Amino acid sequence: MISWIHPGLVICLGGFLIPFIPWPKVKKAYFLLLPVAGLTILVLTSMGTFGTIPPWPAALHKWNVPFLQYTLDIARINKLSILFAYIYVIAAFCMNIYALGVKNDWEHVAAMIYVGSALGAVFAGDLFTLFFCLEIMSWAPFFLLLFRGTKKAMGAAFRYILWHHFSGICILAGILIHLNLSGSIEFAHMPWGWGGKYLGSNLMLLGFIINAATTPFHSWLSDTYSEATPSGSVYMTAFTTKTAIFCLIVTFSGVPLLMWLGAIQSVFALFMAVLENDGRRLCSYHIISQIGYMVAGVGMGTEMGINGAASHALCHIVYNALLYMGAGCALVVVGTAKFNRLGGLYKYMPIAFWLYMVGGFSISGFPLFNGFISKAMTIEAAEFIQRPIIYLLLEGATVGTFLHTGLKLPWNIWLQGREEPPPDIRSKLNDSALNTPVHMLIGMGILAFLCIFMGVYPKILYDMLPYPVEYVPFTVTRVFSITQMFVFTFLGFWFLRKLVRGYPTYVLDTDWLVRMPGGLFIKFCKVPLIAFGSYLDKQIMKVAETFIVSIRSPNIEARLTPMAIGFGVLVSLLLLSVFLFLKI
Amino acid sequence: MNKLRTYPRSQFWKLYYACLVVSLILDLFWLYTHVFHYHFSFQYLPQFFALFGLFGCMLLILIAKGMGIFIVVDEDYYQKKSRGLN
Incomplete structure (x- = not known):
């Protein structure tokens, strides 16, 4: 008896098959079928086929997997997660219809990974699974942006991934600090306040509010969504920010x-x-x-x-x-x-x-x-x-x-x-x-x-x-x-x-505060730093040339032997003193 | 279905003016017959929501236009900046 089928996994893995279907009509039908399969699983879950869903906030736990000394809760089904999952698959179905005219199959694959990982995040019962799904989620839109093929879209894709890696690092750091303090990896309500005691919670909160495009960290959204492919941007509107809202509801309600x-x-x-x-x-x-x-x-x-x-x-x-x-x-x-x-x-x-x-x-x-x-x-x-x-x-x-x-x-x-x-x-x-x-x-x-x-x-x-x-x-x-x-x-x-x-x-937004120093840093790397590098290079070459000239001189042996002995003694003494200093 | 038609301009304006007048009258009528149940005292001011909609919208546009003096730039602002780097 199968305990449960994860709709996210079905959509995510199923998406990889799209480019390998040779018949265009079958491919289109299959592309539409993926969210329908997800919806069917959700309907069966709601009907109690895999067990009764208890009232909020209690949950039905499926798929517990051991990981290091912890147990990952990959499928935690409660009223909130099933609600988000329903709308994700229904929206994905409509979006897939809208995207039927897209010729690039890999765009479909990226979209399905995006949908699947979003479902993975809403069903996550532990912080590691959540982090893993959020990371996959941050990569799928990167490709939806790249597939637009324009230079602007490529720039937007890299900015997107930078923002989301930053938020991801914040969330991971928060998870690790929280784990160190509480010993729990449960994805549940977090204590919140100011001060070092709540550093882990605040880092996680920062990561979630960046993902939710909360002011003043909102500019990544307006900057990037408008640069994706027409159908890609439709997918992007739905999943990242709403999953962040889901995370905020679970962890930081009442802040x-x-x-x-x-x-x-x-x-x-x-x-x-x-x-x-x-x-x-x-x-x-x-x-x-x-x-x-x-x-x-x-x-x-x-x-x-x-x-x-x-x-x-x-x-x-x-x-x-x-x-x-x-x-x-x-x-x-x-x-x-x-x-x-x-x-x-x-x-x-x-x-x-x-x-x-x-x-x-x-x-x-x-x-x-x-x-x-x-x-x-x-x-x-x-x-x-x-x-x-x-x-x-x-x-x-x-x-x-x-x-x-x-x-x-x-x-x-x-x-x-x-x-x-x-x-x-x-x-x-x-x-x-x-x-x-x-x-x-x-x-x-x-x-x-x-x-x-x-x-x-x-x-x-x-x-x-x-x-x-x-x-x-x-x-x-x-x-x-x-x-x-x-x-x-x-x-x-x-x-x-x-x-x-x-x-x-063009309207400048808060990202100007990041993009301008970033640009200046690149400018610094490209002009003064490169100039300094070549200056250093030249100086070293000069020293080397002098050295070569002196080596070629006939009475070099007589001059270098005492120098080499002296240098060797100096290095030995230095090493000895460092050793003694450390020992003491 | 494929016939080309322009948008229903005259019907729209007739409907709009009707809504405008009816909303002004209904607000006063329902306010003084105590039909409304608001949570804050300022919401009970006559025509509060009409004024809020009208001035809220106009203020939003005017303040944003003022902000625009500082934050509106050429369409290829960042492209020019990045060209300067190459």
């Missing part, structure tokens, strides 16, 4: 620092998004902003806050993939997602526009869309604990989110008050309303359906959350206040719409 960092992050990213000219970079800033809600919810630590963070993570995966797909459609069809070059695409891509708008309404938190049922829960959690500043920051972020994803992006890509796109873009479009590839529209359509379905019928999500949900999202107060807020946000946008137009510019 007040996180509540403040999250609230600040949710607003800060929006200021950057106002200035952004690239559709995918704008969506990246919205990932950062939305993660702010989750981090704040984790920081609040109440049952409602945790439920809000978990449910928002799940809803976010769905609508954000949809947003990236929408912006990616423009990139695939007309070759750019830059606002200054677009506008007036509606006539030629109306279905992509409306599907994108479902994502835009969802992320903004419109009633009857899935963002509403999760975001409102986190905001109300801040109201319940009587934190007016946190509440205002999160509510303000809602306004900004609608401004950008619901208004600025669709206005700049599809509308801009024009009926026709600029001539260079128009020449790339057919005289048809169906310029977007059908497989992309199907992928987007499924996600759009999920956004509305979860928004209309939140019970399906609420029943899966770790804590029992008593929250009722559709109250007159909440529905009316948010609708009125959006109606007037539109008015503000309309007054200032000329200010949010795209210009061919």
